[in-house]
Amino acid sequence: MRRDRLRPGADHDEQGSTLLLTIFYCVLGLSLILVVVSATSLYLERKRLFTLADGTALAAAESWSLDAVQVEGDHLSLELDSADVGRAATAYLGDAVHELHDVELVRAASDDGQSATITMRAVWYAPIHTELVPLLVPIEVTATARSVFH
Template sequence: MTRRQRLTQEDEGSILLLSLGYAVIAIVLILVCVDATSLYLAQKRLESAADAAALAGADGFTLTVEAGEPMADLTDAGVYEQAADIVAAVGTATLISAGTPDGVSARVTVATVWHPPILTLFVPDGVPLEATATSRNALL
């Protein structure tokens, strides 16, 4: 018997179990990547909503004239009203706070809860997300 014939006769077993194991790992990895991508996009949408609400809040000023110079004064109520309208129009977030820390800037915080599109054992069901944005108005 030649060496080659001995090697082929000693080769017993199957790689089916190994292939199935790799397939399961690949499927789990794909599902987790889909959930991670969904989480990333949800955070970006929330940040965009916060940016839009802060920008609208910065437009909630009252115009005053002091010593011949126009001044844009922000109030907490004006910022909140403008930001609430934008957040309500978006509809995917909840307005947590909106106000002005210095009378010139509008700071808005929005929140939501993300749920994975494909529930797996490795991804939690429901992750709270929060985003804060600040916008400043300027009269030129």
């Protein structure tokens, strides 16, 4: 054992080294918590937008009229019109209650005449803005629904 360790005040050059380490780990931990909270918020916002798009697609898929139903033997079929799908989607979004920001109907159409395809866009705003997390992220989802006779 060295004698200078036994003298009082000999270990003064190691004071504060744990303080810097503690500060570093606190900043790292808070940064990690911020990123996880923001990622969770973004995920939930995307799920909310997808739920809204899914409901819009379902309402648009049911936008046919009785005149569009065709009887072929014992089989019924219908032809969806893209204009009707767009009108039904716009009407549904006008009535829907949601807490999403800057919701936009990008596309509402019936590509095959049987199903309605809806593409929507919204903007996610970060709960807390830092250099680690962007302030806003545009999100876009597509949902498809089909009206079926049995």
